[in-house]
Amino acid sequence: MDTSLFHDLGLLDCVIFKRIEPTKYEVLYNAQDWLFELLPETKSQKSFRFAQNSLYLEDFLIDAEALWISKQPGSVDSGIWSETLPSRELLQLEASAMVCNQQEYLVIHKLKDKFTQKQQTLQIARELLLSNDKITEQHEHLHAQMDELLSQSERTKAFQQPIINALEQTDLGVAILDSNLQLVKGNPALQTLFNDTHIALKLPVDRLILELFKKQYPEYDRVFSTRSAWTGELCWLNPPEQGKWLKVAIHPIKNADQALQYWMFSVSDVTQIKFLLKRNEKLTHFDVLTDLPNRQYFWQQLENKIKKNRPFYLLYIDIKNFKRINEVHGHLIGDQLIKDLAKRLQSVTRVDDYIARIGGTEFAIIMETDYFRKQFASTDQGQCKTFVQELIRASELPFYLESGSQCEIGLNVGASAFPTDSNDAEELMKYADLAVFAAKKQVKSSLEFYSKKLVDASLKRIEMEDALQKAVTNKQFELFLQPIIDISSSKIVKAETLIRWRLSDGSIIAPDEFIPLAEQTGLIVPIGKWVIAEACRFLNELKKTHQEIKLSVNLSPRQVADRQLLDFIKTTLTQQDISPELLELELTEGVLIDNYDKVHYLLTELRTLGISVSIDDFGTGYSSLSYLQKLPIDHIKIDRSFTMSIQDNEQDQGGNSAIILAVIAMAKSLKLGVIAEGVETDSQKEFLLRNQCHIAQGYLFSRPLPFNEFCKLLNTKN
Amino acid sequence: MIQKKICILGASGVGKTSLIKQYVEGIFSEKYLTSIGVKIDKKIVDLSSEKVQLMIWDIEGIDRYCGFQAKYLRGASAFIIVTDRTRSQSLIEGNEIFNMAKEVADIPGILALNKKDLPTTWHWSDSELADIKHPFAKSFDTSAKSGEGVEEMFSYIAKILTE
Numbered sequence: 001m002d003t004s005l006f007h008d009l010g011l012l013d014c015v016i017f018k019r020i021e022p023t024k025y026e027v028l029y030n031a032q033d034w035l036f037e038l039l040p041e042t043k044s045q046k047s048f049r050f051a052q053n054s055l056y057l058e059d060f061l062i063d064a065e066a067l068w069i070s071k072q073p074g075s076v077d078s079g080i081w082s083e084t085l086p087s088r089e090l091l092q093l094e095a096s097a098m099v100c101n102q103q104e105y106l107v108i109h110k111l112k113d114k115f116t117q118k119q120q121t122l123q124i125a126r127e128l129l130l131s132n133d134k135i136t137e138q139h140e141h142l143h144a145q146m147d148e149l150l151s152q153s154e155r156t157k158a159f160q161q162p163i164i165n166a167l168e169q170t171d172l173g174v175a176i177l178d179s180n181l182q183l184v185k186g187n188p189a190l191q192t193l194f195n196d197t198h199i200a201l202k203l204p205v206d207r208l209i210l211e212l213f214k215k216q217y218p219e220y221d222r223v224f225s226t227r228s229a230w231t232g233e234l235c236w237l238n239p240p241e242q243g244k245w246l247k248v249a250i251h252p253i254k255n256a257d258q259a260l261q262y263w264m265f266s267v268s269d270v271t272q273i274k275f276l277l278k279r280n281e282k283l284t285h286f287d288v289l290t291d292l293p294n295r296q297y298f299w300q301q302l303e304n305k306i307k308k309n310r311p312f313y314l315l316y317i318d319i320k321n322f323k324r325i326n327e328v329h330g331h332l333i334g335d336q337l338i339k340d341l342a343k344r345l346q347s348v349t350r351v352d353d354y355i356a357r358i359g360g361t362e363f364a365i366i367m368e369t370d371y372f373r374k375q376f377a378s379t380d381q382g383q384c385k386t387f388v389q390e391l392i393r394a395s396e397l398p399f400y401l402e403s404g405s406q407c408e409i410g411l412n413v414g415a416s417a418f419p420t421d422s423n424d425a426e427e428l429m430k431y432a433d434l435a436v437f438a439a440k441k442q443v444k445s446s447l448e449f450y451s452k453k454l455v456d457a458s459l460k461r462i463e464m465e466d467a468l469q470k471a472v473t474n475k476q477f478e479l480f481l482q483p484i485i486d487i488s489s490s491k492i493v494k495a496e497t498l499i500r501w502r503l504s505d506g507s508i509i510a511p512d513e514f515i516p517l518a519e520q521t522g523l524i525v526p527i528g529k530w531v532i533a534e535a536c537r538f539l540n541e542l543k544k545t546h547q548e549i550k551l552s553v554n555l556s557p558r559q560v561a562d563r564q565l566l567d568f569i570k571t572t573l574t575q576q577d578i579s580p581e582l583l584e585l586e587l588t589e590g591v592l593i594d595n596y597d598k599v600h601y602l603l604t605e606l607r608t609l610g611i612s613v614s615i616d617d618f619g620t621g622y623s624s625l626s627y628l629q630k631l632p633i634d635h636i637k638i639d640r641s642f643t644m645s646i647q648d649n650e651q652d653q654g655g656n657s658a659i660i661l662a663v664i665a666m667a668k669s670l671k672l673g674v675i676a677e678g679v680e681t682d683s684q685k686e687f688l689l690r691n692q693c694h695i696a697q698g699y700l701f702s703r704p705l706p707f708n709e710f711c712k713l714l715n716t717k718n
Numbered sequence: 719m720i721q722k723k724i725c726i727l728g729a730s731g732v733g734k735t736s737l738i739k740q741y742v743e744g745i746f747s748e749k750y751l752t753s754i755g756v757k758i759d760k761k762i763v764d765l766s767s768e769k770v771q772l773m774i775w776d777i778e779g780i781d782r783y784c785g786f787q788a789k790y791l792r793g794a795s796a797f798i799i800v801t802d803r804t805r806s807q808s809l810i811e812g813n814e815i816f817n818m819a820k821e822v823a824d825i826p827g828i829l830a831l832n833k834k835d836l837p838t839t840w841h842w843s844d845s846e847l848a849d850i851k852h853p854f855a856k857s858f859d860t861s862a863k864s865g866e867g868v869e870e871m872f873s874y875i876a877k878i879l880t881e
């Protein structure tokens with residue numbers, strides 16, 4: 001066959017060397033002139049040694065030599081590099097070392113089309129990445145700035161100068177809307193967004209954006225009713241002229257009480273970026289990071305599936321707490337994880353299923369159920385559940401990171417069913433989005449199906465959130481005190497403060513019913529501050545009556561993460577003129593592990609101040625000795641479930657009493673105090689006394705009491 | 719003459735190639751042509767005591783498309799991490815790359831805060847910036863466009879590597 005064809009195809013644009021002995025080579029094949037220019041040493045003699053004319057190649061020979069010495073059949077590649085020849089020509093090369101038939105070879109390819117293609121795709125991808133990054137950064141910068149400025153300002157139309165300045169300086173179009181989505185202020189850039197189109201808009205820009213958002217994204221209602229942040233791209237058509245792509249970030253601005261003050265919309269024109277994308281067909285339909293179809297393409301597929309009229313589930317998948325993964329491991333690793341996760345999800349999906357990446361941390365899958373059934377049987381949810389379990393299992397296997405550490409990923413999955421839930425693409429997406437929002441509330445990876453019940457529950461939650469919000473604003477809380485007793489002397493040594501929510505009808509809601517919600521919504525931060533302030537007020541009252549006693553206050557994970565916490569505690573103590581030794585903070589084990597660095601910093605600062613710290617619910621989490629040893633902790637509180645298991649008959653206590661004894665012994669060796677929680681019977685008390693645990697709390701001694709009653713009790717006991 | 723290998727690392731588009739072009743050829747171009755793989759340039763630095771040949775490895779941007787490749791650091795005497803003052807993300811990534819590089823090579827790392835000629839848009843506080851600079855042997859404010867800080871940075875490296 002005529003080799004010139006291979007030549008023209010670029011298949012033979014290479015040189016082949018044979019390794020005769022270490023460092024000595026022979027030219028086997030060379031049809032190229034560039035070789036002599038690049039490596040003159042190959043020119044005359046039969047065999048040659050490399051003479052430092054290509055540093056990269058000679059560096060690669062180290063890897064090559066390792067292969068050759070092993071004599072194992074196979075090959076290693078050098079990766080692409082560039083060389084400028086003396087004639088100024090620029091070459092792109094890639095080398096491979098091989099062992100074949102027990103001979104050693106070195107091949108250098110001159111890359112042409114392969115390089116150009118790779119270059120072009122990466123060029124676009126990177127330009128996109130950069131412009132996207134810049135825009136995202138602008139939006140985020142503005143959010144941070146406005147959070148600070150606007151959250152303090154009273155609800156008024158007259159904004160202060162710093163806000164006006166910030167709005168005028170940014171290139172982003174900004175609209176600030178009140179909680180009813182009415183425009184309060186727009187900046188000049190917002191008006192100029194549409195200046196270049198020579199079109200008289202029928203709507204003000206802020207209305208137009210709301211309109212587009214509502215039409216193009218099924219999550220519109222959910223975002224506003226749940227006061228969530230959102231970012232995405234809106235497409236504005238303007239036939240017959242070219243339309244626009246807008247990147248929009250919607251951001252709720254809340255005040256210190258977490259009440260919604262404003263909505264801020266920031267908008268940038270990304271038409272240029274989209275235009276860039278169109279230059280490359282692959283990039284229009286596929287996501288560059290994962291190689292999966294993108295959101296636009298997914299919509300088309302969803303419409304197609306609906307046309308086929310066969311039942312399927314639409315699964316909406318969101319990665320749990322991805323922001324934290326990014327913070328802990330960095331963005332490069334974050335991206336790598338998404339890539340790996342996409343592969344795993346793909347490996348679980350079947351050929352008939354269709355998977356896409358539809359957002360930063362979001363995937364969608366169309367899961368076909370059995371074709372032959374027209375109606376969903378009850379087992380179909382079973383099919384879907386099994387499938388999602390596989391997805392979750394695949395995602396929860398550890399990801400091993402280059403740094404040597406590992407990381408696990410959880411999934412929130414929402415499902416809506418075609419045709420039972422809806423036969424409309426938009427509605428199906430909207431329902432699946434609602435379901436995923438519900439799944440997010442679970443701590444662990446979970447699947448939620450769209451249902452009427454789910455919607456009701458979410459409405460109820462929103463109502464409850466509103467009520468809690470109002471409770472924060474109107475301070476509808478009360479702080480009760482539960483005495484902590486030295487059982488050897490029956491004296492009260494300390495008291496734990498416990499919050500109650502009193503509704504306007506006088507009824508009381510216990511903390512386990514609203515604290516989790518407060519934690520999720522961030523309302524815990526103002527509530528927690530109120531508790532600390534109230535506890536300090538009590539301490540001040542007790543001081544006046546010379547009944548000084550230590551009070552302990554519970555801290556939640558969000559509070560621990562709150563940067564202002566320390567300052568707040570310091571100021572409050574000073575204002576009430578309280579000695580820090582009278583305040584104790586209680587943290588649960590979970591908090592210790594999840595935020596180790598932050599907790600370590602916080603506890604060290606607290607210790608310096610003189611505030612003591614105890615670990616609540618001890619034994620229920622996984623805290624290891626090493627944590628306890630490394631952190632400045634003063635007491636541990638044995639969880640009530642262990643105390644309750646102490647029964648009258650000491651013989652059949654099983655392992656629980658052993659745990660208590662172990663905890664007591666361990667605490668002693670670490671020089672920590674031990675407090676038993678939930679003591680309800682005399683025999684439990686006797687058991688504790690016998691085993692040297694003298695500090696206890698529980699109904700046997702007293703329930704949590706309102707402040708006045710607590711003072712009375714304190715008076716009689718001490 | 720002694721030869722020293724120096725690797726230029728950083729996120730894409732921060733100006734690695736431009737810095738080298740400015741240093742070796744005294745040229746700057748506004749056009750962005752992303753690098754694929756590696757390109758090595760050489761330049762001789764004339765220190766008062768001796769001459770050093772720097773072999774400067776321009777390595778493609780480390781981002782979601784191309785990961786960090788430890789093997790490029792083999793035999794290097796120092797590395798420069800380039801970041802872009804107009805993109806704060808590039809500093810975060812620079813920091814990540816620094817940590818990865820330090821794990822495989824115990825050699826000095828130099829930080830280049832590039833594009834000095836443009837208005838800074840990142841919003842790091844001075845103390846945050848100081849924290850980030852801390853593990854580096856030294857940091858330089860550079861502009862591949864005006865040439866500010868470029869010669870200075872490479873001479874500094876040549877100097878510490880011969881001392």
Ligand SMILES: Nc1nc2c(ncn2[C@@H]2O[C@H](COP(=O)(O)OP(=O)(O)OP(=O)(O)O)[C@@H](O)[C@H]2O)c(=O)[nH]1
Pocket residue numbers: 126728729730731732733734735736737747748749750751752753754777778779780832833834835836860861862863864
């Ligand atoms: N104004 C200004 N622009 C610069 C500077 N340095 C680089 N640029 C521009 O930034 C863009 C990217 O520069 P490159 O040198 O190609 O960046 P790189 O880090 O090599 O990028 P990759 O090879 O993709 O990783 C080009 O458009 C340059 O003109 C600088 O100091 N000032």
Ligand SMILES: [Mg+2]
Pocket residue numbers: 734735736751752753776777778779
């Ligand atoms: Mg480059």
